[in-house]
Amino acid sequence: MAEPQTASDTSDKAAARRALPAGIWALGFVSLLMDVSSEMIHALLPVYLTVGLGATALAVGVIEGIAEATAAITKVFSGALSDRIGKRKGLAALGYGLAACTKPIFPLAGSVGWIVAARFIDRIGKGIRGAPRDALIADLTPPALRGAAYGLRQSLDTVGAFLGPLAAIGLMWLFADRFASVFWVAVVPGFLSLGLILFAVREPARPEGTRQVRNPLARDELARLGGLYWAVVAVAAVFTLARFSEAFLVLRAQQAGLALMLVPLVLVGMNVAYALSAYPVGVLSDRVGRLALLALGVGLLIAADIVLALAPGLAGIAVGVLLWGLHMGFSQGLLASLVADTAAPELRGTAFGLFNLVTGAAMLAASVLAGALWEWGGPEATFLAGAGFAVLALLGLLALRGRLARRAKKGQGARA
Numbered sequence: 045m046a047e048p049q050t051a052s053d054t055s056d057k058a059a060a061r062r063a064l065p066a067g068i069w070a071l072g073f074v075s076l077l078m079d080v081s082s083e084m085i086h087a088l089l090p091v092y093l094t095v096g097l098g099a100t101a102l103a104v105g106v107i108e109g110i111a112e113a114t115a116a117i118t119k120v121f122s123g124a125l126s127d128r129i130g131k132r133k134g135l136a137a138l139g140y141g142l143a144a145c146t147k148p149i150f151p152l153a154g155s156v157g158w159i160v161a162a163r164f165i166d167r168i169g170k171g172i173r174g175a176p177r178d179a180l181i182a183d184l185t186p187p188a189l190r191g192a193a194y195g196l197r198q199s200l201d202t203v204g205a206f207l208g209p210l211a212a213i214g215l216m217w218l219f220a221d222r223f224a225s226v227f228w229v230a231v232v233p234g235f236l237s238l239g240l241i242l243f244a245v246r247e248p249a250r251p252e253g254t255r256q257v258r259n260p261l262a263r264d265e266l267a268r269l270g271g272l273y274w275a276v277v278a279v280a281a282v283f284t285l286a287r288f289s290e291a292f293l294v295l296r297a298q299q300a301g302l303a304l305m306l307v308p309l310v311l312v313g314m315n316v317a318y319a320l321s322a323y324p325v326g327v328l329s330d331r332v333g334r335l336a337l338l339a340l341g342v343g344l345l346i347a348a349d350i351v352l353a354l355a356p357g358l359a360g361i362a363v364g365v366l367l368w369g370l371h372m373g374f375s376q377g378l379l380a381s382l383v384a385d386t387a388a389p390e391l392r393g394t395a396f397g398l399f400n401l402v403t404g405a406a407m408l409a410a411s412v413l414a415g416a417l418w419e420w421g422g423p424e425a426t427f428l429a430g431a432g433f434a435v436l437a438l439l440g441l442l443a444l445r446g447r448l449a450r451r452a453k454k455g456q457g458a459r460a
Contacts, residue, residue: 065185068196068197069196071180071184071197072196072197072199073240074237075197076207077234077236078143078144078204078233078237079203079207080204080207081230082143082208083208083212084211084215084230085212088216088223088227089159097153097155097159114168115168115170115171115404117171119174119175119397119400119401119404120175120397121397122139122171123174123175123176123393123396123397123400126176127260127393127394128257130250130254130256135172135173136173139169139171139177140238142172143234144234144235144237145165146166146169147234151223151224151225151227175393175396175400178194178380178396179384179393180247181193181384182384182389187385188330190385191327192326194378194380194381195323195325195326195327195377196323197377198322198323198373199320202322203315205311206312209308209311209312251389260391260393261394265391266394268388270386273386275443275444275447276386276399277383277399277403278440279437279440280379280403281405281406282433283433283437284403285409285410285437286342286431286434286437287368287434288426290311290368292411292423292426293310293311293314293352294311295423296352296423297358300357300358302361313365313366314365317366317368317370317373318373318376320373321370321374322376325377326378326381329381334381334382337378338375338382338441340374341373341378342437342441343438344370344371345430346435346438348365349427349430349431349434350427350428351367352365352368352423353424353426354424410433413429414426414430417429
């Protein structure tokens with residue numbers, strides 16, 4: 045005999061029938077515009093630094109390393125601050141504002157020092173906005189639509205990630221290789237992004253009875269995040285060890301004989317596959333659960349690694365790159381959804397900040413290890429090691445599945 049429907053069941057089904065809130069679409073286009081702006085500059089910046097300003101390759105590496113480390117550390121404190129004050133939009137807008145205001149510095153810069161300052165402030169902006177924005181998505185979205193919300197933002201963000209470099213290539217042709225002219229064009233989508241979050245996104249009211257958090261980074265508050273949240277972070281860290289920097293995809297394609305002028309197409313192809321898959325996968329995860337789809341994403345990564353390690357010729361590399369992009373679509377939005385599912389609402393900012401810090405550190409370690417393996421045993425060693433870490437991540441997902449299923453049965457929102 046079928047069990048009678050509860051009020052909670054009815055409300056969940058009603059939420060599932062509703063479209064995503066307008067604020068989620070707005071945040072998606074905020075990400076898209078800022079990524080177009082940033083990637084137009086970042087796609088040309090290494091060449092601009094070395095050819096235009098006379099910087100060394102070591103200087104480029106130091107600049108990028110400092111920038112990314114700054115962003116990762118800042119995310120923790122901005123997420124915790126958003127929990128303390130109970131507001132997300134202001135911090136997210138501040139982060140986008142800082143990034144927008146750095147864009148005019150790039151065409152005006154006359155020395156490497158100015159570029160370092162601009163990149164540093166830009167990454168601080170990224171760090172400030174990341175965790176509050178991700179927590180705001182969870183605040184704005186009914187639990188039954190959470191996977192779709194994170195998938196949509198990830199898809200639109202990734203569209204910006206490949207439109208930016210394509211625009212840079214076209215504008216370099218149009219402006220006869222004048223870097224400054226391209227950088228001035230990049231200023232426009234940056235400020236459009238800022239305007240969109242200021243005027244099209246509304247801060248939701250804080251639910252009544254939400255506990256006030258005075259110090260989100262205190263030991264007792266971190267303990268309140270719970271073992272399930274930390275298990276998600278641990279699995280994500282192992283998974284990140286398996287998916288090192290996409291720079292190694294570019295190196296693999298170049299080694300296989302791809303012409304230098306066509307090398308950017310590697311990242312374009314990967315991001316197209318990523319963008320086309322992330323939103324549909326997120327929608328599907330709200331219906332069938334997160335873990336099975338995430339396991340499929342790990343499987344796609346294993347397949348990508350094996351193809352990139354062993355397949356001969358550019359056709360094999362193309363297949364591996366597309367599989368890599370699909371694995372991103374099957375994983376990144378789902379991992380964000382799992383963080384939102386397992387963290388208490390009043391600690392979501394802190395939860396996303398810590399998640400980003402741990403996975404950022406894992407990405408750094410993975411890329412260093414991948415480089416060492418490449419030097420020692422070539423691309424085969426790098427990609428086969430990635431497949432091995434992916435198998436470990438798959439075992440972690442199997443261990444996590446039972447705990448998520450028990451939580452879902454208790455009605456706490458996590459989708460196993």
